[in-house]
Amino acid sequence: MVFKRMMQALGVGGPSVETVLTNPNCRPGGFLEGQVHVQGGDHAVDVEYLAVGLITRVEVESGDSEYNTDQEFHRQRLTGSFRLEAGARHDVPFRFDVPWETPITEVYGQHLHGMTMGLTTELEVSRAVDKSDLDAVAVHPLPAQERILEALLRLGFRFSRADVERGRVYGVDQQLPFYQEIEFHPPSAYASGINQLELTFIATPQHLQVVLEVDKRGGFLTEGHDAFGRFDVDYATVDRVDWAGQLDNWLRQSAQRRGLFF
Secondary structure, three states, rough: OOOOEEEEEEOOOOOOEEEOOOOOOOOOOOOEEEEEEOOOOOOOEEEEEEEEEEEEEEEEEEEEEEEEEEEEEEEEOOOOEEEEOOOOOOEEEEEEEOOOOOOEEOOOOOOOOOOOEEEEEEEOOEEEEEEEOOOOOOOOOHHHHOOOOHHHHHHOOEEEEEEEEOOOOOOOOEEEEEEEEEEEEEEHHHOOOEEEEEEEEOOOOOOEEEEEEEEEEOOOOOOOOOEEEEEEOOOOOOHHHHHHHHHHHHHHHHHHHHOOOO
């Protein structure tokens, strides 16, 4: 599938850029391939550089308020400077590495509500920078991520939404300045003690780091998020573990330690 997006750079008569993704689907730690076609305008220009980058929507907490912003978290320069003659065409193929910690946007063919991900193209001419609109990118889970998601669904948890929050997760090896939270509604078996379950993946080339948080129902317990689980998943042995059983045990043990019973 080919995605195309045109942008007219630097006003009327300037160069135009067309970004073509060979396939907009990828996984964390994988890559995107495509070409950028730069078409010269009415006059020759000196292009400083051409770059592509991944952008996602990030939630930022500032004091007592929150706001959302688009954040570029990985970019790749495709060229140095070059002269683009009037009417000339310059084609630039690229292979763009997708960071391991890239948030996922699709699960079982369905888009995760709340997620935005795209590839942007940037052209700089004479210190004037023009960015294209986003070319939509679909980030599918790693097999290890799929196993954890499948286990939660088998236990009866249902997807609610997902978002990306600026900040760091305690106790994990994290490179990017944000992390993704995938939120689930609990099944009736857990609903008496859990209002919401939040799942965070922090992937590395060696293993998958998983963080679970429960948003408890009201009572005489500590307020706020109650982090109860953090564990690593080995890519080589992920299929040998009963993850539904493991997660069920962790949920129940954590609840019992905190006075929740279901």
